[in-house]
Amino acid sequence: MLQQEVEVILMRQLASYLAMPIFVVDPSGNLLFYNEPAEALLGRPFDEAGEMPMAEWAIAFSPSDEEDRPLPPEALPLVNALRRRRPAHRTIRITGLDGISRRIETMAFPLVGQGGRLLGVAAIFWDLDSR
Amino acid sequence: MKATLWGTRGSLASAGPETVRYGGNTSCVEVRGSDGTLIVLDAGTGIRRLGAALGAEAPQINILLTHLHMDHIQGFGFFPPLYRPNIEVHIWGPPSLTHDLRTRLTRYLSPPLFPVRLRDLPSRLALHDVPLGGFDVGGLHVDSALVTHPGPTVGYRIRDNGRSLTYIPDHEPALGATRFPWRSDWTSGYAVSHGTDLLIHDTQYTMPEYAEHVGWGHSAIDHTIAFARLARVRRLVTFHHDPSHSDAELDRLLEKAASTGPLPFELIPGMEGMQFEI
Known part of the structure; x- marks a missing residue:
């Protein structure tokens, strides 16, 4: 692909200005971007982590439910929003790449462009441990 | 392929002795394919003379x-071919989620804004939503992509015999960018501009003016030059001049832009009446 869709470019630019942690993937689930507030939760700057396929990020942060049972990728709101093309929400635990476990709420929503094109999914994280 | 600029002004028609060289008519460009196919890019006030x-x-x-x-x-209302019953006119516009193109155009082409209704025009009108991606018009191929500007807005690349012209008259690729230019794959308009032979692009503002109009959907000339450099275009035509910019001011802006260092493309001040072979 020569260029990301303009809606995705604008989503990244918006996310880069917001103080809420935001994570953006493409229609195949590949991680495109997470913003600075998300870096604090995920334990690594995006510039270091870089873009990565879903199979990688879905396990990189060791997601689990609130009872610490590991969650398969299909149980994650981001993956659900991508596959079902509707918003998805869940409270989960993740372990950042800095080794710290955090309880977060995740709200994921599909990015649907003109003509019904699925452009990806954006997820907003809410750190429950620090609030 | 040949292109003629019939209107180069942005935002508002600005006739007067101070704009006579660059022109006061708003956006309109005629493109003729090598097979004779006629494409008119935008229907600003320049379309009347066309x-x-x-x-x-x-x-x-x-x-x-x-x-x-x-x-x-x-x-539109002053484009004589629309009043001729023997002419077939195809109008393409960006898709909207709420209203079709006819409904949106009718807001202007109906009383009280205009005395003639779109439905009363005698020419054979066909209205189309622009397919995002590519489509053919006669012997020309058109690539289209949404670009950064308020409301659904597309940029076009027209291809003919291995050559291409790109037209993005209203574009703010620097909007929200923490640094610009940046990676080409994260730059609005790149896909329809890279390697193009002739880029006709928004150059509405100076940098100080841009700072006061962030989010209005237009570019400072510095941004456009950076964009053209990133896209490796061969020629850049400045376009959509601010209504407040006189010929003398536009000359100064272009001269200043050209003096910032050697440019890897030809910088051409877009003036009404100019013609280009592509």
Whole structure:
């Protein structure tokens, strides 16, 4: 692909200005971007982590439910929003790449462009441990 | 392929002795394919003189609108071919989720804004949503992509015999960018501009003016030069001049822009009446 869709470019630019942690993937689930507030939760700057396929990020942060049972990728709101093309929400635990476990709420929503094109999914994280 | 600039002004028609060289008419560019296919890019006030120049020769006219802001459609009612019953006119515009193109154009082409209704025009009108991606118009291939500007707005690349012209008259690729230019794959408009032979692009503002108009959907000339450099275009034509910029001011802006260092493309001040072979 020569260029990301303009809606995705604008989503990244918006996310880069917001103080809420935001994570953006493409229609195949590949991680495109997470913003600075998300870096604090995920334990690594995006510039270091870089873009990565879903199979990688879905396990990189060791997601689990609130009872610490590991969650398969299909149980994650981001993956659900991508596959079902509707918003998805869940409270989960993740372990950042800095080794710290955090309880977060995740709200994921599909990015649907003109003509019904699925452009990806954006997820907003809410750190429950620090609030 | 040949292109003629019939309107280069942005936002508002600005006739007067101080704008006579660059022109006061709003956006309109005529493109002629090597097979004779006629494409008209936007229907700003410049389309009136194009219509007069066409005479009765063209049996089919294809008007590609980038978006429906007033300065890009105001000339419609004064385009003589629309009043000829023997002419087929295809109008392409960006899709909307709420109203079709006919409904949106009718907001202007109906009383009280205009005395003639779109449905009463005698020419054979066909209205189309622009397919995002690519489509053919006569012997020309058109690539289209949404670009950064308020409301659905597209940029076009027209291809003919291995050459291409790109037209993005209203574009703010620097909007929200923490640094610009940046990676090409994260730059609005890149896909329809890279390697193009002729880029006609928004250069509405100076940098100080841009700082006061962030989010209005337009570029400072410095941004456009950076964009053209990133896209590795061969020629850049400045376009959509601010209504407040006189010929003398535009000369100064272009001179200053050209003096910042050697440019890897030809920088051409877009003036009404200019013609380009592509």
